[in-house]
Amino acid sequence: MIFITVMNNVRFATALHILTLHYYMKDEMLTSDLIAGSMNVNAAIIRKELSNLRKHGLITSKEGKGGGTALAKSAKEIRLSDIYNAVRQTSPLGKKNTPNPACPVGKQINAELDIVYNDVEAAMIKKLSAITLAAFCKPIK
Amino acid sequence: MIFITVMNNVRFATALHILTLHYYMKDEMLTSDLIAGSMNVNAAIIRKELSNLRKHGLITSKEGKGGGTALAKSAKEIRLSDIYNAVRQTSPLGKKNTPNPACPVGKQINAELDIVYNDVEAAMIKKLSAITLAAFCKPIK
DNA sequence: TTGTACTGTAATGATTTTTATTACAGTTAT
DNA sequence: ATAACTGTAATAAAAATCATTACAGTACAA
Numbered sequence: 001m002i003f004i005t006v007m008n009n010v011r012f013a014t015a016l017h018i019l020t021l022h023y024y025m026k027d028e029m030l031t032s033d034l035i036a037g038s039m040n041v042n043a044a045i046i047r048k049e050l051s052n053l054r055k056h057g058l059i060t061s062k063e064g065k066g067g068g069t070a071l072a073k074s075a076k077e078i079r080l081s082d083i084y085n086a087v088r089q090t091s092p093l094g095k096k097n098t099p100n101p102a103c104p105v106g107k108q109i110n111a112e113l114d115i116v117y118n119d120v121e122a123a124m125i126k127k128l129s130a131i132t133l134a135a136f137c138k139p140i141k
Numbered sequence: 142m143i144f145i146t147v148m149n150n151v152r153f154a155t156a157l158h159i160l161t162l163h164y165y166m167k168d169e170m171l172t173s174d175l176i177a178g179s180m181n182v183n184a185a186i187i188r189k190e191l192s193n194l195r196k197h198g199l200i201t202s203k204e205g206k207g208g209g210t211a212l213a214k215s216a217k218e219i220r221l222s223d224i225y226n227a228v229r230q231t232s233p234l235g236k237k238n239t240p241n242p243a244c245p246v247g248k249q250i251n252a253e254l255d256i257v258y259n260d261v262e263a264a265m266i267k268k269l270s271a272i273t274l275a276a277f278c279k280p281i282k
Numbered sequence: 283t284t285g286t287a288c289t290g291t292a293a294t295g296a297t298t299t300t301t302a303t304t305a306c307a308g309t310t311a312t
Numbered sequence: 313a314t315a316a317c318t319g320t321a322a323t324a325a326a327a328a329t330c331a332t333t334a335c336a337g338t339a340c341a342a
Contacts, residue, residue: 009149009300010236013254017238020246031317038244042302047319064310065316080257084234092233092265093225095151097158103179105161108281113154116221116272123268124233127261136257140249149299150329172288183331188290205339206287 011087014039014049016136019058019078022071023137029068049087056086080136081129091117092124152228155180155190157277160199160219163212164278170209190228197227212274221277222270232258233265 017039022030032050036043050069053059058078061069071078096113099106158180163171173191177184191210194200199219202210212219237254240247 010238011300012234013237016254017240017246017250020250024246029317033317037241038247039238039240040247041238042304044303044305044320045301051319061318062310063308063318065314066311067309067317069318093153094149096154097151097180097182099158099180100178104282105158105165106179106181109154109158109161112277112280113157116269116277120265120268123264124261127264128257131257136253139253141245152329170288174288185291185332185334186330192290202289203339204289204337206285207340208288208338210289 009089011049011089012084014041014045015053015083015087016080018046018049018053019071019075019083019133020137020140022059022069023075023133024141026071029062029066029070031068053086056082058082058086075134075137076132078133079129080131080133081125083133084125084128092121093117150230152190153225155182155186156194156224156228157221157274159187159190159194160212160216160224160274161278161281163200163210164216164274165282167212170203170207170211172209194227197223199223199227216275216278217273219274220270221272221274222266224274225266225269233262234258 018035021035021038032043032046035050036046039046050059050061054061054069054072058072059069060072061067093116096110099109101107159176162176162179173184173187176191177187180187191200191202195202195210195213199213200210201213202208234257237251240250242248
């Protein structure tokens with residue numbers, strides 16, 4: 001088996017929740033404790049994801065007392081595909097095997113799988129890119 | 142957290158590999174040992190997936206000596222979306238949190254997430270349904 | 283009618299992945 | 313100086329996934 005880190009987790013939902021909270025509290029810097037409280041998870045996990053979102057240019061942060069995080073750009077400029085790309089780890093169709101190269105099918109199947117995986121993920125991303133953070137947040141509250 | 146079984150695994154690749162082998166050996170019943178050999182995995186795992194594929198009407202099987210499995214229908218009638226549905230366990234975007242219901246955002250976000258998740262998965266499935274097993278297998282060998 | 287070659291399935295264990303927890307150095311406001 | 317934060321790492325706990333073993337049941341074939 002190929003054992004790469006995979007997308008079998010709660011990170012997309014977590015990241016989107018974080019950004020949605022920021023959308024609703026535009027004027028304040030949010031602390032990781034506040035965010036963690038809204039989600040019932042540990043603040044260290046939130047800080048870890050915040051760190052990742054910052055690296056991807058979706059939020060800005062300020063250290064020290066009175067610090068926290070804020071959206072790095074307008075919610076109309078953030079697409080759900082940006083969030084997906086920030087948390088993406090592997091294909092939505094899962095992992096691939098490492099088949100027996102002595103078998104003609106085993107030898108070639110992964111190349112064909114790659115094509116399908118890429119195609120399918122592109123369709124997903126296209127859908128996600130049509131939804132902005134602002135549009136996602138609108139129905140909430 | 143919601144801890145449901147998730148789609149972070151090799152099952153899609155495994156199922157498609159199984160069906161591809163059957164495509165290339167149309168006239169024979171394949172044994173789980175042969176299939177396992179082509180994939181470098183344990184035969185019991187293959188039998189388990191075969192059992193699932195049979196429940197979903199994609200293969201037929203015959204017990205006893207000389208037994209094995211075969212495609213239940215023409216490879217032109219099997220779509221990759223059928224395979225996806227057979228192995229699907231959870232959303233390609235991952236799991237959802239169980240947010241704090243005392244928070245207005247936490248209270249409503251999962252309903253909105255459901256809409257997005259369904260939408261995105263529908264796009265994936267549409268893409269997968271455009272590819273038949275026969276079309277997938279054609280470039281191999 | 284007995285042996286052989288299979289499927290079908292369950293039970294158990296090992297491994298990998300994911301999440302939680304704790305800790306603390308560094309930064310900034312007051 | 314102290315308090316309130318971020319940033320990050322180390323470690324542990326929990327969950328999901330995969331591997332292995334075992335064996336009952338079925339069907340063919342001699």
